[in-house]
Amino acid sequence: MRSDHQKLGFYLLIAPLLLWLVLLILLPHLGLFIVSISEKVGVREYETGFGNYAAFFSEPLYWRTFARTAIMSILATALTLILGFPIAYYIAKLTRGRTKTTLFMMCLIPFWVSELVRTFGWMILLRETGVFSQTLQYLGLTAGPIEFLYNDAAIMVGLVYTSILFMIVPLVTTLDSLDDSLVEAGYDLGGNGYSILREIVIPHAMPGIVSGCIVVFMLSLGNYLTPILLGGKDSLWFTGMIYSQFITRFNWELGSAFGFLLLALSSAVVFIGLKLSRQSLSETMGR
Amino acid sequence: MKITTLSTVIAVSTLAMSAAQAETLRLLTWGGYAPEEVIAKFEAETGHTVEVTTSNNEEMIAKLRATNGGGFDLAQPSQDRITSAQEEFGIYKPIDMSKVNADLFIPSMLAATAGNTTFDGEVYGLPHVWGTSGLVVNTAEAGDVKDYTDLCGDAVAGKVSYRLKRPTLIGFAYAMGMDPFAAYADKDAYQGILDKVEAELIACKANVKTYWGGGDEIKNLLRSGEVVASMAWDTGGWQLNADNPDITFVAPKAGALGWIDTFVLPARGRADEAAYAWINFVMQPEIAAMITNTAGNFTAAVDGDAGVSADLKARYQASFDQAAIDNIKWYPPVPAGLEAMEGATLDRINASN
Amino acid sequence: MNTPDLECRDLVKDFDDFRAVDHVSFDVPQGSFFSILGPSGCGKTTLLRMIAGFQEPSAGDLLIKGRSMVGVPPNKRPVSMVFQHLALFPTMNIGDNVGFGLRQRGVGRSEIKDRMEQVLARVGLPGVSGRRVDQLSGGQKQRVAIARCMVLEPDVLLLDEPLGALDLKLREHMKIELKSLQAEFNTTFVYITHDQSEALVMSDNIAVMNHGRFEQIGSPHDVYYNPATAFVAGFVGEANRFEGRVVEASDGILSVETTGGARLRVTVPENGLASGQRVQVYLRPEAIALSKSAPAADPNANDGQGIVESVLFNGANSMVILRDATSGATLSVTLPQTGAFAGLSKGDTVFTRWTADQARSYPLAEA
Helix, strand or coil: CHHHHHHHHHHHHHHHHHHHHHHHHHHHHHHHHHHHCEEEEECCEEEECCHHHHHHHHCHHHHHHHHHHHHHHHHHHHHHHHHHHHHHHHHHHHCCHHHHHHHHHHHHHHHHCCHHHHHHHHHHHHCCCCHHHHHHHHCCCCCCCCCCCCCHHHHHHHHHHHHHHHHHHHHHHHHHCCCHHHHHHHHHCCCCHHHHHHHHHHHHHHHHHHHHHHHHHHHHHCCCHHHHHHCCCCCCCHHHHHHHHHHHCCCHHHHHHHHHHHHHHHHHHHHHHHHHCCCCHHHHHCC | CHHHHHHHHHHHHHHHHHCCCCCEEEEEECCCCCCHHHHHHHHHHHCCEEEEEECCHHHHHHHHHHCCCCCCCEECCEHHHHHHHHHHHCCEECCCHHHCCHHHECHHHHHHHHHHCEECCEECCEEEEEEEEEEEEEHHHHCCCCCHHHHHCHHHCCCEEECCCHHHHHHHHHHCCCCCCCCCCCHHHHHHHHHHHHHHHHHHHHHEEEECCCHHHHHHHHHHCCCCEEEEEHHHHHHHHHHCCCEEEECCCCCCEEEEEEEEEECCCCCHHHHHHHHHHHCCHHHHHHHHHHHCCEECECCCCCCCCHHHHHHHHHHCCHHHHHCCEECCCCCCCHHHHHHHHHHHHHHCC | CCCCCEEEEEEEEEECCEEEEEEEEEEECCCCEEEEECCCCCCHHHHHHHHHCCCCCCEEEEEECCEECCCCCHHHCCEEEEECCECCCCCCEHHHHHHHHHHHCCCCHHHHHHHHHHHHHHCCCCCCCCCEHHHCCHHHHHHHHHHHHHCCCCCEEEEECCCCCCCHHHHHHHHHHHHHHHHHHCCEEEEEECCHHHHHHHCCEEEEEECCEEEEEECHHHHHHCCCCHHHHHHCCCCEEEEEEEEEEECCEEEEEECCCCEEEEECCCCCCCCCCEEEEEECHHHCEEECCCCCCCCCEEEEEEEEEEEECCHHHCEEEEEECCCCCEEEEECCCCCCCCCCCCCCEEEEEEEHHHEEEEECCCC
16 A cells, blocks of 8 residues: 555656656657658658668768768867866866856856857857957958858857857866865876876866767757858758758658757767767766 | 728728637738737737737748648748648648638739639638849949849959849849749759759859848848848848948849738638638738838738838839839749759759869 | 985965964974974964975975975975875876876886886785775775875875874874884875874974964974973873962972962973962873872872762773862873772762972963
8 A cells, every 4th residue: 555655656756757758859759750761752642761861871962061060060069178178177276256156157148148149249240341350450450351250160169159158067067076185196296287187187077078078069069050140151050951951841851861860970979979088978977 | 081991990890790709810920011000900900819920931831831730820921832832731721712802902913823822723822912032232332233143243253142042043044044934844944944053053152252041131241231232132122222322122134033922821720710800901001001111012902002101112113113023023833842953953052162 | 414304494474464384493304204283273284285385485495305495396396295185096096196106207117017016015005006096995095195105205205184084993003004104115204283192103203383383393202291382281182271370489399379279389390480470280180190098298299189070981091080179170180000990980089199390380471
């Protein structure tokens, strides 16, 4: 009797999680998968098959865009890490109390406005008649206006800016837990800044680095607005491609296949990243 | 004047009677087609409430497809996108002409739209707002741009823009002396046209500053002077003209591309009464003029241009003489499957270096 | 001429408006075990961090083997430090921890391995190099931390209360082990602690520190039996403390009347005390002899009678708290190990006696 009650309580507690998993994660993916394996043969006529996946591999544009998106996302992740690490180290180790909170807040402020607004902000700065170009002209450093927008570098800037917070937060958390005496011990034993960073600080921060990288990589890979708005004529992004298959081409079947391939790609990259850094997902996310 | 007022009173009272019970009209439309003041008036007179979702052609169809024609009670896609979507996805229901006050529509437009939106013997669309796309040019800097292909000239290199969408393909095809609409039915011929346009647009790619995506984006580019000539909608050109007299809409030599946005009923819409009430309400001349003043485009309403601001009329007339009007290439219904061919062409243009 | 391994001259360290170390001078000869003993906040950690190089002195000089260390960064100093919580690198195994310093010096791989195995063997932990830090016990970690420093053969090894985190039994054991390790390596150890027993057991010399100053430097015996100041007398070892006023000074003996009204006879300290001065008297519990019957009268001894308040049984360190019959003051007395007082219990009356030379008296500022 009692155990029945306990069981009921257990199921009630777990019900929201199960509902969430099944209704919002499992079912949509299942539906998407079913759509992705139906090939259109005529008006309202479909056949089951992997033709949509085959189309991806046979059309160079698709897999090139795919590879380009992955490589640029990895690059953006690396840049975010390189930029975010010193900031996180400064916040976690070199500041105390109020300054720390203030700096943390300053990292958060850009996220109080929507991504669209932030991206427009960058457009105002980078465009040919924008702030950077005009400042350079005013200072006499360039003769004419310079276009910073509509290229891959602009996408990179946007991606790094959009995701750097998600790198800094886990890094600050792990670096906070680094005992100062470990760094001092490193110096005491004759280490220099570089060897201490490499042998003590980075190994300690590895879980934070990996979880930050996973999040930033996923955000960059799945970003839609930044590449579309800041990118140029050749700046294709895979999410944009999925969007155009779904919306402008009415080709949900191919779009779904792309969606699944994106899922597989991101999982594969994360898996390889974990293997290379010798971290486990449970260790990284469980902290 | 007195007669219009009288007719309004009659129209309103009949509307009020037909709207026996208040409904919520979920309207899927374009920005500017349902101004606040029009909604307020409509709600006051009929008792129905209106919820507006703004969108574009592709997203309207995608949204309705996702719900099998549910979630909205009235949508406003362009007339050329109705039959193919109906054939593929069955997302609309036929118009009941007995509930529409046909006298409010310009007869020729009503008939043309009925013809273009007939599928399996049923009419699915009523005309509402029409307009064109062509060229928006800063005449002080790029006065030589008279046709779509002029965007590829050396004089404007790096200072032009267009969308990487199907209107660009069609505009260029006309400017290159071909007739893509005539080839709609013949896929091979159409593919031949697309291939030629593809080569032209790839060659032109270096000239383009960026492919624009949204109306605000191209307006910003033109206003700042970063772009001096672009393919764009007529309204965008007229809006910019208000700020900078040098910039205006130019009807291209090959012909502006004409579109008509319609009223359609989603297959699983629930508030048909309110939908018909809205159609009959906004097609009244004075309401139509209000919409023209906010959207910038003219409507299919009889006498709908009477109340339109003189500035807008002047700009319209400056852009379109009678020859240009006659030369407008109206989009015929897009056969199913054509978008896939165009999509492949656009992909190749996008990917080329 | 033998240069001391470590020498501090008038060392001062100021933080904002607080002086942590105040004109400290001392030297530590080669191969000795030097402890700095003081309560928390006395400045001993700051002093140690200055020696290690983590903090720069505000004034004064600091020399190691005769060479000034002012301005030399910690990684260039011939000192190593064992941190309070040891600071073993949790991301490395034991071997890599011990080899860390040698790697920084660019020593070859095979030599690092040899020296690392050697030093681990010397601290009694052969063959643990492949283990992770968390697989070792507290005592083993302690030894690894020392090995990690000793493999670099530093001139001075600094130890920052490394036994604080250990349980009592292990701490007692490690005291002996640290002392023997120090003898084994024959390296100069500078050890800071707030635990007087650690300092007394291990050190060749002890500096007692309070409020940034050294109160006394001396051998454990000196510090315990001849505390130079009232602070040392009170901080090192147990002591009964009385306050009072000198009523008479003659023949090297002071007569002190305590605030409780008792008369004490104590030996005059070196710096002398005049009649009428306020004074504090410290008396070790083990200096008091107990008897069950009144001993034969001795004019030079302080005799008293007390009632047992409580018996604090702690094996060899058992104490009895008495309430003095005349003054009402409490008195801690070490219980003799003879067993004669085994049956002592609350309420019993006992007689106490101590001689004038067993108490230490220091002037007390006028209240």
